Amino acid sequence: MKLQPGRLPSDPDWQDLLARASRGGVYGVTTTGIFCRFGCPSRPPIRQNLRLFDSAKAATAAGYRACKRCGSAA
C-alpha cells in the first residue's frame, strides 16, 4: 500500500520525540511504514523520515503499521 503523507514534525514535536515525552498523537516513519506513539522506547528515526498523525487510527488509515513495542494498545 502506498503511504499517505502526514504532517512534517516541528521543532517542538522533534524535541518531544527525543525526550520520549508522553503526549497525544503518533509518528510514522516513511522508510519503515511503522508508526509509534510518543514515548516509545524504540530508537528515534531520522527526522526527515518522520510524519505526524493525530491518532493511531489516522496513521493506520494512511497505510502505516503499529510498532510492536508501543502500538499493541492501538
Ligand SMILES: [Zn+2]
Ligand atoms: Zn514504537
